[in-house]
Amino acid sequence: GESVGLHLPTLSVQEGDNSIINCAYSNSASDYFIWYKQESGKGPQFIIDIRSNMDKRQGQRVTVLLNKTVKHLSLQIAATQPGDSAVYFCADPPSEGDSSYKLIFGSGTRLLVRP
């Protein structure tokens, strides 16, 4: 993929509120996206993914929305908890035909949960 970026570098939410983290991508050919969560001092962890043939996918307390028209995706976290405090990255995995297998990360959004 090409560049993948985020709109907001830091998001502060009240515990119990919903969080929305946004991500824009530039490669219209991108067909698969992953959201990762990175806690302080740790490696990224897979949260949820979505393919381009879907516009919404739900997990446990998380929902990813994909708008291919404007090349935008978002991660929604319901009832945000202190344990959700982390940096969240969207990533554009390589297509099946891309033998480089390189993963391109967005710039990241830091989510701070206020007690």
Next chain:
Amino acid sequence: GAVVSQHPSRVICKSGTSVKIECRSLDFQATTMFWYRQFPKQSLMLMATSNEGSKATYEQGVEKDKFLINHASLTLSTLTVTSAHPEDSSFYICSARRPGNEQFFGPGTRLTVL
């Protein structure tokens, strides 16, 4: 999910010394491993792609003679930072690719060069 480990988790060394970081896939064979560097409050930047049994492919701007990568087996890749300097201080993260394109990340290694 699959497990990827890194060792050491953190290391402090003197300027001019070399440091080796290991990345292991514990429960799967990884034909490809990746090394990333992450500076504070920044995203992960890919340094190189490590393929088992062949030379690593480095990203533009990454010095291959400074960051030596060896992928001797399907479960182990090592990154050696040679003649480390304070500007090499960073968080180094590896990932391993399982057949099917899934990538799993290690916990990272915090390198501090004095």
